[in-house]
Amino acid sequence: MGLRHSGAPAIMTAHPVNAHPARGLHVITWGCQMNVYDSARMGDVLRPLGYAPVDAPDQADMIILNTCHIRDRAAEKVFSELGRLRLVKEARKEAGHSTIIAVAGCVAQAEGEEILARAPYVDIVLGPQTYHRLPEMVARAARAGGRVIETEFPAEQKFDFLPESEAPQTPGNLTAFLTIQEGCDKFCSFCVVPYTRGAESSRPVVSVLAEARRMVASGVREISLLGQNVNAYHGEGPDGTIWGLARLAYALAEIPGLVRIRYTTSHPRDMDDALIAAHRDLPQLMPFLHLPVQSGSDRILRAMNRGHTADEYRDLVRRLREARPDLALSSDFIVGHPGESDADFEATMELVRDTGFALAYSFKYSPRPGTPAAGAGMQVPEDVKDSRLQALQQLLRQQQDAFNQTMVGQSMPVLFTGTGRKPGQIAGRSPWLQPVHVQGSPSLIGQEIMVRITERLTNSLGGIVEEEKEYA
Numbered sequence: 001m002g003l004r005h006s007g008a009p010a011i012m013t014a015h016p017v018n019a020h021p022a023r024g025l026h027v028i029t030w031g032c033q034m035n036v037y038d039s040a041r042m043g044d045v046l047r048p049l050g051y052a053p054v055d056a057p058d059q060a061d062m063i064i065l066n067t068c069h070i071r072d073r074a075a076e077k078v079f080s081e082l083g084r085l086r087l088v089k090e091a092r093k094e095a096g097h098s099t100i101i102a103v104a105g106c107v108a109q110a111e112g113e114e115i116l117a118r119a120p121y122v123d124i125v126l127g128p129q130t131y132h133r134l135p136e137m138v139a140r141a142a143r144a145g146g147r148v149i150e151t152e153f154p155a156e157q158k159f160d161f162l163p164e165s166e167a168p169q170t171p172g173n174l175t176a177f178l179t180i181q182e183g184c185d186k187f188c189s190f191c192v193v194p195y196t197r198g199a200e201s202s203r204p205v206v207s208v209l210a211e212a213r214r215m216v217a218s219g220v221r222e223i224s225l226l227g228q229n230v231n232a233y234h235g236e237g238p239d240g241t242i243w244g245l246a247r248l249a250y251a252l253a254e255i256p257g258l259v260r261i262r263y264t265t266s267h268p269r270d271m272d273d274a275l276i277a278a279h280r281d282l283p284q285l286m287p288f289l290h291l292p293v294q295s296g297s298d299r300i301l302r303a304m305n306r307g308h309t310a311d312e313y314r315d316l317v318r319r320l321r322e323a324r325p326d327l328a329l330s331s332d333f334i335v336g337h338p339g340e341s342d343a344d345f346e347a348t349m350e351l352v353r354d355t356g357f358a359l360a361y362s363f364k365y366s367p368r369p370g371t372p373a374a375g376a377g378m379q380v381p382e383d384v385k386d387s388r389l390q391a392l393q394q395l396l397r398q399q400q401d402a403f404n405q406t407m408v409g410q411s412m413p414v415l416f417t418g419t420g421r422k423p424g425q426i427a428g429r430s431p432w433l434q435p436v437h438v439q440g441s442p443s444l445i446g447q448e449i450m451v452r453i454t455e456r457l458t459n460s461l462g463g464i465v466e467e468e469k470e471y472a
């Protein structure tokens with residue numbers, strides 16, 4: 001699909017391009033992996049209507065902008081992109097072609113009416129919970145002058161109404177995303193997700209396992225399970241009981257050919273003993289966990305409504321490392337949450353020093369309309385946020401470099417997924433998600449092979465293949 005992504009930590013996927021589709025579909029995807037997955041599923045839903053992916057918007061009979069609300073000035077960015085798409089629509093009209101423009105995702109959910117009012121050339125606005133209804137919306141929009149907005153949280157579960165995904169979402173790919181959980185009931189003070197993605201819900205086990213098996217049958221070797229709070233997963237099992245993420249992971253680990261399982265994003269409160277034990281027991285579960293802590297100050301964690309203390313997080317990390325000694329952590333941090341003092345910020349720095357992160361995303365707090373923190377007093381001045389963010393990022397960068405440096409001289413399994421940038425190179429990922437490249441035969445692509453790391457580059461590792469025998 002003509003998928004375009006921006007914003008971290010999104011991963012780019014591409015669908016094969018159909019030279020002469022009956023109807024061209026171009027999807028622009030911003031934000032997280034869940035949006036990448038949703039975009040692929042919107043393609044699945046529209047396929048029976050004759051829509052097939054095209055690379056350029058000016059070849060598309062339908063353009064979907066799948067938006068993300070988490071970053072600052074999200075709505076403004078949407079309106080500016082829509083301005084560009086308007087020109088595409090007008091140029092196509094002059095050439096005698098009609099174009100449906102749809103806005104999907106979290107900004108659509110939050111700003112639906114505003115989008116229809118400010119961008120009269122937009123035909124469809126749909127929230128993340130309604131894309132199974134896209135064919136019906138397209139039919140309504142096709143009627144003269146029809147404009148459609150679907151931002152309710154429907155009573156039905158969209159996963160029950162979606163066609164089977166084209167497996168994998170990215171044919172030919174060895175890694176795939178699989179959304180198993182959506183929404184959030186935690187209402188952190190700063191976050192829009194509970195308002196845009198709705199209440200927490202989990203897909204039934206049978207449907208998750210069936211999709212995973214289809215993915216593996218078509219060549220996928222690594223599946224990343226996705227959810228806003230993925231470890232809050234509580235799907236209905238085939239026996240009618242509720243399964244947690246740990247039980248699901250054990251079942252997935254039994255699928256022959258599935259060599260790697262990851263999951264993101266986890267909340268510290270939902271990291272239960274069973275899931276910690278799964279990290280001890282399942283070699284398929286990769287030793288790299290994104291476990292956002294946001295702050296190291298108990299006062300701020302309370303103000304954020306995170307539901308745990310800094311020491312509880314430290315203890316959780318200790319138990320995880322006891323279960324899986326090579327486990328590395330990544331995290332998200334917010335600096336300058338309302339009320340954050342110098343001492344609170346220093347507590348965050350201390351937690352970072354104590355824990356040691358392999359990777360982290362850090363942000364300056366910025367108010368999201370409608371969230372409790374946005375209306376709170378004691379907003380931190382911008383220049384204070386800037387200097388705290390700089391200090392934190394410097395420390396996190398040092399930790400990331402130190403972690404990557406420890407890899408040099410180590411042997412590790414690398415799942416090779418494609419060719420490298422230089423001639424004769426093949427590239428893949430380490431268990432800790434670091435890009436690794438070696439000189440090697442393309443026949444190794446698709447296999448997990450032992451590699452000895454010989455050098456650390458800025459954002460990747462270089463190594464040599466130890467044995468051209470698949471790691472098992």
Ligand code: SAM
Nearest residue numbers: 070190191228265292332333363364365366368
């Ligand atoms: N569910 C995850 C959790 O509980 O940690 C986080 C999901 S949120 C989509 C991704 C990250 O965006 C958060 O971890 C937070 O660091 C950042 N973020 C969310 N709202 C923010 C805001 N108002 N200002 C700055 N950063 C924010």
Ligand code: SF4
Nearest residue numbers: 184186187188191193
């Ligand atoms: Fe947002 Fe994560 Fe908090 Fe839910 S748990 S409100 S998604 S930050």
